[in-house]
Amino acid sequence: KVKNMEKKVILITGASSGMGYEAAKELAGQGNKVYGAARRVEKMASLKEYGVTPLHLDVTDESSCKETVEEIVQREGRLDVLINNAGYGSYGAIEDVDLTEAKRQFDVNLFGMAALTKAALPYMRAQHSGTIINISSMGGRIVSFMGGWYHATKYAVEAFSDALRMETKQFGINVVLIEPGGIKTNWGHIAADHLAESAKGGAYEETANRVSAGMHKQYSGNMMSDPKVVTRAISRAVNARRPRPR
Numbered sequence: 001k002v003k004n005m006e007k008k009v010i011l012i013t014g015a016s017s018g019m020g021y022e023a024a025k026e027l028a029g030q031g032n033k034v035y036g037a038a039r040r041v042e043k044m045a046s047l048k049e050y051g052v053t054p055l056h057l058d059v060t061d062e063s064s065c066k067e068t069v070e071e072i073v074q075r076e077g078r079l080d081v082l083i084n085n086a087g088y089g090s091y092g093a094i095e096d097v098d099l100t101e102a103k104r105q106f107d108v109n110l111f112g113m114a115a116l117t118k119a120a121l122p123y124m125r126a127q128h129s130g131t132i133i134n135i136s137s138m139g140g141r142i143v144s145f146m147g148g149w150y151h152a153t154k155y156a157v158e159a160f161s162d163a164l165r166m167e168t169k170q171f172g173i174n175v176v177l178i179e180p181g182g183i184k185t186n187w188g189h190i191a192a193d194h195l196a197e198s199a200k201g202g203a204y205e206e207t208a209n210r211v212s213a214g215m216h217k218q219y220s221g222n223m224m225s226d227p228k229v230v231t232r233a234i235s236r237a238v239n240a241r242r243p244r245p246r
């Protein structure tokens, strides 16, 4: 029990906004050593006053992912928790979304997580402990209208995480999957903008515009949950008991 309450070295991606920002703040407030990563470092400047160290990272850059993990281990001597939270939704009809954009979404939502995980695992195995928390979505289990590519990435995140959990348990590494519902962040507005943009001048335009307007409305109103709902789940996962290494 005491061991679980020890301060941990944590890397969280997508810390410049939404759930990642809130989680970085909360985890640092609990006395953990938190590194927050994102492309927009300026958005993380205010996290410094809570003790979070901001790092510039584009998760689609595999060598930067590796360097980030190595830098943290060099500084702290370990990495206890990796939180793969960076992600976005590029909504649009399957016919409308360019494959380049569809692949980019996989690069961020799935392969970014994979690159960081692969970089962290050797250190976590050597420590005989570690926690990897992957932020999927309710949309990793059910599909919403015109969100096909996004859901495909999150369904993949689910399979990836479940497989990883089975493989790493023997080394004392815990893999936690969190599946948030609708949370009030920029996510919905970004997804809705992609949706309207992808449909311009095409066969799906009218429907896409209606759905896009509905998403903007939902994410501006009071229907969506506070990011703290997810922050609490992340915090529980960080402090949960890990499997015993064999």
Ligand code: NDP
Residues within 6 Å of the ligand: 013, 014, 015, 016, 017, 018, 019, 020, 037, 038, 039, 040, 041, 043, 057, 058, 059, 060, 085, 086, 087, 088, 089, 108, 135, 136, 137, 138, 139, 179, 180, 181, 182, 183, 184, 185, 186, 187, 188, 190
């Ligand atoms: P936000 O848009 O507020 O935050 C997304 C974060 O991801 C930003 O910090 C952004 O940082 C980061 N990000 C995006 N692309 C990259 C990239 N290439 N490299 C590094 N970082 C990147 O959304 P949320 O907080 O809502 O999203 C967090 C996670 O939760 C995502 O995985 C999302 O899919 C998931 N989710 C969201 C739900 C919701 O309703 N809000 C519901 C279920 C799941 P930057 O742009 O600075 O790089």
